[in-house]
Amino acid sequence: MLCLIASALDAPPIRRARSQDALTLDPYGKNEGPTHNPMHPFYAPLVDRDTESGSRVPTLAASWQVSRDPAIREFKLRPNVTLHHGDPFNADDVVFLVARVLLDLRSQRHDQLHRQGGKGRR
Numbered sequence: 001m002l003c004l005i006a007s008a009l010d011a012p013p014i015r016r017a018r019s020q021d022a023l024t025l026d027p028y029g030k031n032e033g034p035t036h037n038p039m040h041p042f043y044a045p046l047v048d049r050d051t052e053s054g055s056r057v058p059t060l061a062a063s064w065q066v067s068r069d070p071a072i073r074e075f076k077l078r079p080n081v082t083l084h085h086g087d088p089f090n091a092d093d094v095v096f097l098v099a100r101v102l103l104d105l106r107s108q109r110h111d112q113l114h115r116q117g118g119k120g121r122r
Contacts, residue, residue, distance in 0.1 A: 028101050046075055046094065060089065 020034040027043040030036070046061040058064075061075040081089035 028097075028104060 016038065018034060018038065022035040022038055023030045023032070024035055025039075027036075027039045044059045046059065047056045047064060048059045049055070050057050058078070060078055060081060062078045064073055064075045066073055075094065077089065077091065077094070083089055083093070
């Protein structure tokens with residue numbers, strides 16, 4: 001065990017050249033290439049897209065389905081996934097992240113309406 005830890009500590013740093021800096025290290029903060037692309041090695045979504053076919057492929061979700069209400073999705077999570085701090089990945093983590101993203105979207109919409117002088121649909 002100590003040998004594994006020592007060899008990991010001796011590993012060289014990862015260096016990556018980019019033409020532009022990421023705007024944030026928050027994977028939900030911005031949706032633009034220079035910010036989003038470097039996140040792939042560090043963050044996994046529930047579902048991703050196959051780069052060749054464009055079809056959805058499972059990542060943290062083992063499977064999913066759309067309910068009769070198209071606003072509702074049911075995800076079965078991949079078992080035995082551990083988060084970076086050692087806790088198991090579970091539905092509470094998904095609920096937390098979805099709520100956070102929705103709150104961010106509402107906040108962005110509020111800011112947008114405020115900049116427009118309160119005009120627009122609410």
